[in-house]
Amino acid sequence: MAIQDPPRMHESMILYAQLLEARNRARRWFFINLAIAVIGGLLSLATYASESSNPEGGTYYVMWGAIAFGGFYAAKCAWRWLRCADVLCALDS
Secondary structure, three states: OOOOOOOOOOHHHHHHHHHHHHHHHHHHHHHHHHHHHHHHHHHHHHHHHHHHOOOOOOOOOOOHHHHHHHHHHHHHHHHHHHHHHHHHHHHHO
């Protein structure tokens, strides 16, 4: 009995699997970056609230890096997520 090569996946099936993985990765990083931006905003609001209630005043911190970069990368990942979803829908039909 001869040993046969395992069945090879068609190129389009490989592309489809790669697109699924890219979509899932973009979705995962979207939520991570969105959480970073939200946490940065909440920390900024918390430091502002604690210092504004102090009658002597004080210093509060704005976590602008977390807010700006988290928001930017969340938007970038949302774009990738939606683009992959559009391509996958086009391939399905």
